[in-house]
Structure formats: structure tokens, C-alpha cells
Amino acid sequence: MSSPIYVAIDTPDLAKAQELAQRVHNHVGGLKLGLEFFCANGHHGVREMMKFDLPIFLDLKLHDIPNTVAKAVQSLNGLEPAVLTVHAAGGRAMLEDAKAAAGIHTKVVAVTVLTSLDNSDLTDIGVGGKAEDQVARLADLARSAGLDGIVCSGEEVAMAKRAWPDGFFVVPGVRPAGGAMGDQKRAVTPREALDRGASILVVGRPISLADDPDLAAREIEATL
Ligand SMILES: O=c1ccn([C@@H]2O[C@H](COP(=O)(O)O)[C@@H](O)[C@H]2O)c(=O)[nH]1
16 A cells, blocks of 8 residues: 655755655655745646656645636646645635546645644634634535545544545644644644544655655654
């Protein structure tokens, strides 16, 4: 069975992205490419990364009016990433149109509450209540809009999976026990996230900043 770990390749530099993928490709289940990579390298860069023969997760977190998001998704035609993100806060019509525009092999998943936010950050942006309540609301919206799943933290994934047993749950911001949090605020360990119902885990800096990224990936895998 392939690893649930998708390594976040957070760099605009194609050569560095290829070097990281080359080092870890035998011990991860997929490659996650974000906005900084896509803005710098576009379709060509994604095609280069597809040569590692691993599923590609395009984490573009699209969030705009429905027409614009649908056209952006259509513009990915030919790439057919395994996973594509949009922001649930874009609303029902945007989510429906994003899903309709995606290829049949692409799981479209909605980002609920970024793992870098805590309850106090939510208050700052006018969202009352706790992160868990907001995740529950947006997960329900994503499900009823026909999406494949959501992105949430390991703190909410068990609750979300209970409500949506066949949903696809992406959990980023995981940290090995004692690992540096950086800007992440709602982090659990990779093992906890999987035990609570994550379908895949996104791991960035704990692998990419390690002296030996392949060893770091293998050590995380060994805890699962
Ligand atoms: O809520 C979210 C959504 C996406 N991400 C992305 O995951 C990785 C995490 O990187 P780390 O270095 O392991 O913190 C990164 O690419 C984010 O853009 C997230 O962290 N939280």
C-alpha cells in the first residue's frame, strides 16, 4: 500500500523541487505543489514533477467568484492532478462550479479553516465560535456541493469523518512529537491524524528542512 504522506514542495525553484522529490520519492505517497511553485513554473513545472510517477496534489486554494474559479480549473486541463484545493469560504456556487470543471480523476477538496489559525484568529476575521464549529459548517457545505472532501486539521478530522464517513480528508500541518510548529497552530502528530481518520497527510518542513529528507520521511512513515 502506498504511503499516506504527501510531501509539500514549497519552493518556486524547479531544480530544488526536483531535488527534493528525487530524494524522497521512494518513501512518500505523493507530491504536493503549492501556489508559489505553480506561479513560478506553471504547467511545465507540474509536468516535470509528474515524471516522478507519483500522484500530484495541486494546492492552489482557489477562491474567487464562481465563473473565475471554474475557468481557472478548466485551465488545468491536461494536468488532471489527483487532488486540487479550493476554499470552502468561496461558497456553494463556487464549489459546485469548481467540481464540475475538474476532470473525473481529480478529487476536489475544500479548505475549511487553515491550520495556521486558532480561535482568536477566527474572531479577528469575524468568525464567531470555535475552529471546530467552522470546520463542521464548511464540511457540510462542501459535501452538499458535491466535493470529494475537505482540508482540516487533525483536531477536527475525527468529527468531520463521523459526519461524512466516505469523505476524503486531507490533514496538513502535522508535526512529529516535539517538532517545531513554525506558523502552524492546530497541529497533531502524523499518527494521531491517521488514527482520527485522515485519508492523506501533508508534510512540508519536517521533511524538506531536514538534513536528510528521505530519512525524515522514513522516520515519519515508521510511526504510522
Ligand atoms: O490548512 C492548511 C492548508 C494547507 N496547508 C499547506 O500544507 C503545507 C504544510 O507545510 P508544513 O511545512 O508541514 O507546515 C504547506 O504547503 C501549506 O501551504 C497548511 O499547512 N494548512
